[in-house]
Amino acid sequence: MRQSGARVEIHDDHFPMDATDEEWLAEVGRRGWLCLTKDIRIGLNTLQRLWVARQGVKLFVFRSGNLQGPEMGHAIAKALPRIHSIADGNVAPFIAKIYSSGKIKLVRNREALLAEYSKLTGR
Secondary structure, rough: OOHHHOOOOOHHHHHOOOOHHHHHHHHHHHHHEEEOOOOOOOHHOEEEEEHHHHHOOOOEEOOOOOOHHHHHHHHHHHHHHHHHHHHHHHHEEEEEEOOOOOOEEEEOOOOHHHHHHHHOOOO
């Protein structure tokens, strides 16, 4: 990603290893960063989806949490134009999946996340 000119921030450079998802997602949202993670639970867990919605995170989740560095790098290299397109074309929050092939699918857009948030919190 850096070779393509992207600015990349690494979790461990900003947060302790034991930081909760709520802690680091709040900061990612506040800074307006795109988030790439292989923690598939974030997109599947209702409370974590609500936190993504509340914090306004642009979240890209690898479809397989078992990918290793070279596999993730290959998928990102293929997906990078689409990552930019989705990030630029969608207002936060949203959740998109990155497949090992480089395919990306927007699975929850802003409206869907905020509707879920409103339904479950009454706000």
